[in-house]
Amino acid sequence: xxxxxxxxxxxxxxxxxxxxxxxxxxxxxxxxxxxxxxxxxxxxxxxxxxxxxxxxxxxxxxxxxxxxxxxxxxxxxxxxxxxxxxxxxxxxxxxxxxxxxxxxxxxxxxxxxxxxxxxxxxxxxxxxxxxxxxxxxxxxxxxxxxxxxxxxxxxxxxxxxxxxxxxxxxxxxxxxxxxxxxxxxxxxxxxxxxxxxxxxxxxxxxxxxxxxxxxxxxxxxx
Amino acid sequence: xxxxxxxxxxxxxxxxxxxxxxxxxxxxxxxxxxxxxxxxxxxxxxxxxxxxxxxxxxxxxxxxxxxxxxxxxxxxxxxxxxxxxxxxxxxxxxxxxxxxxxxxxxxxxxxxxxxxxxxxxxxxxxxxxxxxxxxxxxxxxxxxxxxxxxxxxxxxxxxxxxxxxxxxxxxxxxxxxxxxxxxxxxxxxxxxxxxxxxxxxxxxxxxxxxxxxxxxxxxxxxxxxxxxxxxxxxxxxxxxxxxxxxxxxxxxxxxxxxxxxxxxxxxxxxxxxxxxxxxxxxxxxxxxxx
Numbered sequence: 122x123x124x125x126x127x128x129x130x131x132x133x134x135x136x137x138x139x140x141x142x143x144x145x146x147x148x149x150x151x152x153x154x155x156x157x158x159x160x161x162x163x164x165x166x167x168x169x170x171x172x173x174x175x176x177x178x179x180x181x182x183x184x185x186x187x188x189x190x191x192x193x194x195x196x197x198x199x200x201x202x203x204x205x206x207x208x209x210x211x212x213x214x215x216x217x218x219x220x221x222x223x224x225x226x227x228x229x230x231x232x233x234x235x236x237x238x239x240x241x242x243x244x245x246x247x248x249x250x251x252x253x254x255x256x257x258x259x260x261x262x263x264x265x266x267x268x269x270x271x272x273x274x275x276x277x278x279x280x281x282x283x284x285x286x287x288x289x290x291x292x293x294x295x296x297x298x299x300x301x302x303x304x305x306x307x308x309x310x311x312x313x314x315x316x317x318x319x320x321x322x323x324x325x326x327x328x329x330x331x332x333x334x335x336x337x338x339x340x341x342x343x
Numbered sequence: 344x345x346x347x348x349x350x351x352x353x354x355x356x357x358x359x360x361x362x363x364x365x366x367x368x369x370x371x372x373x374x375x376x377x378x379x380x381x382x383x384x385x386x387x388x389x390x391x392x393x394x395x396x397x398x399x400x401x402x403x404x405x406x407x408x409x410x411x412x413x414x415x416x417x418x419x420x421x422x423x424x425x426x427x428x429x430x431x432x433x434x435x436x437x438x439x440x441x442x443x444x445x446x447x448x449x450x451x452x453x454x455x456x457x458x459x460x461x462x463x464x465x466x467x468x469x470x471x472x473x474x475x476x477x478x479x480x481x482x483x484x485x486x487x488x489x490x491x492x493x494x495x496x497x498x499x500x501x502x503x504x505x506x507x508x509x510x511x512x513x514x515x516x517x518x519x520x521x522x523x524x525x526x527x528x529x530x531x532x533x534x535x536x537x538x539x540x541x542x543x544x545x546x547x548x549x550x551x552x553x554x555x556x557x558x559x560x561x562x563x564x565x566x567x568x569x570x571x572x573x574x575x576x577x578x579x580x581x582x583x584x585x586x587x588x589x590x591x592x593x594x595x596x597x598x599x600x601x602x603x604x605x606x607x608x609x610x611x612x613x614x615x616x617x618x619x620x621x622x623x624x625x626x627x628x629x630x631x632x633x
Contacts, residue, residue, distance in 0.1 A: 162349055164349075164350045164353065164357070164361060165361055165364040165365055165368065166361075166365070167364075167365045167368045167369060167372075168364070168368050171368070171372060177596065178592055180627065181547070181551070181591070181592045181595035181596050181599065182551075182588060182591055182592055182595075183551045183552065183553075183554030183555075183565065183591060184551075184554075184628075185554040185555055185557050185558065185565060186554055186565055186569070186584075186587065186588060186591060189557070189565070189569060190584050190588070193569075193580055193584075194580065194581055194584055198382065198383060198386050198388065198580065198581060199379065199382035199383065199386075200382060222628075223628070226624055226625065226627065226628050229624045229627075230624045230625075233624065240348055243348045243349050244348060247348075247349075247350070247351060253349060253350045256349060257349065261349065272623060272624050272625060275623055275624070275625030275626075276624060276625045276628065278625065279625045279626075279628040280628070282458040282459070283458075283628060285458040285459075285460040285461055286460055286555070286558075288460075288558050289557065289558055296461075297458070297460050297461055297464060300461065300464060301464050301468075304464065304465075304468040308468060308471075308472050309465060309468035309469035309472055314461065314465045317461060318456070318457050318458075318461065321456070321457070321458055321461075322456050325456065326456075
């Protein structure tokens with residue numbers, strides 16, 4: 122217990138990085154996932170193909186490889202640099218890799234949501250003369266989103282837990298890296314481990330309950 | 344829903360717009376591709392010399408194959424243990440006795456909630472303290488994957504058995520079977536067919552997550568292929584990433600395809616009355632499902 126108290130400030134600072142990563146990746150992956158799902162159902166075959174290939178490849182690649190490649194390949198080799206400071210740069214590189222990875226799962230969840238929208242809705246939208254974008258924006262996506270709030274919540278929870286893999290992208294300031302560093306001096310400490318796990322649960326469980334509650338409140342009555 | 348219902352069969356103007364959009368998207372994607380190509384080319388990533396190692400049998404023998412074996416060894420061991428863990432805890436959660444059901448439920452929920460990498464780190468540092476010095480990377484990876492994926496599989500087992508219609512167990516009790524017989528002869532055989540797709544998709548996640556071993560220096564495919572190999576053949580980073588990526592994606596896609604095929608098969612199977620258990624999208628994210 123003493124160890125937890127002694128190292129609590131450093132660990133909390135590390136955990137704050139996970140929260141920041143989650144916020145960035147949450148917003149970006151939701152936007153990107155929505156764009157991807159729009160591409161996947163679009164009338165343009167090339168866009169459909171690109172989105173399908175993207176989702177299937179990224180979904181089947183380990184996140185560790187995605188992040189390692191973002192750091193070593195895109196940043197070091199391609200010169201994709203967000204900031205001159207290495208620390209800030211790796212933060213954005215990891216946030217980017219995590220967003221790209223999560224977006225493919227957001228897309229899959231939303232596609233499942235689109236499949237729950239009855240065909241008659243799309244047919245009615247077309248028959249009153251809405252264009253593809255209008256029917257997607259006004260009729261299909263709002264219903265699809267409401268149908269998949271709970272799965273999207275699970276995706277976000279998984280994404281939050283995935284922020285611990287930031288080490289693979291060279292970002293060594295998050296809770297997992299700090300915990301590892303602390304263990305190097307103290308050895309495995311059960312209080313520290315439980316403390317960090319509880320911090321993550323404090324973040325993920327409310328999201329689980331909130332999205333569960335929201336999905337029932339906003340369920341489309343059919 | 345049939346997706347093509349979202350838009351009409353394009354008329355002359357629609358076709359024109361489609362061609363235009365196609366041209367624009369090809370241009371944009373081409374531009375991104377060209378930018379990546381240019382960037383890598385400027386760093387000399389497409390010179391024959393750094394690709395040459397991948398054409399030599401020696402590279403495969405010393406780096407890629409041993410790494411792949413390391414990955415498959417960890418995945419295989421963790422898969423077997425996770426299946427056992429999942430079966431035991433899944434059934435325990437369905438027990439009629441509260442003193443079995445509740446602890447099993449707590450174990451499953453806790454291990455599902457812990458970020459997998461933290462669990463692996465903890466085991467990696469805990470074992471040397473308990474059992475003395477040595478290399479625990481393999482055990483830490485396998486144990487972490489077992490506890491996490493086993494907990495997810497326990498939920499799959501529970502969902503599978505709950506998916507069998509109630510009439511089946513009622514009928515079995517009515518003909519005088521015992522609790523154990525109902526489970527063994529009626530519920531489990533039907534549930535296994537229903538669970539198969541979800542189990543295989545979880546095994547894909549498990550295989551993908553062995554890559555976490557890279558962080559604690561377990562000798563897996565990512566480690567030998569992406570860390571050691573580019574260090575030996577200086578500058579072969581991008582070729583290595585491409586080769587390693589293709590191997591991972593190929594393996595996982597083959598398994599995912601098997602899962603889809605099993606789901607289609609179990610949907611029309613007459614061996615089970617239960618609908619297939621559909622894996623959640625979030626569980627596919629690896630490292631940490633919902």
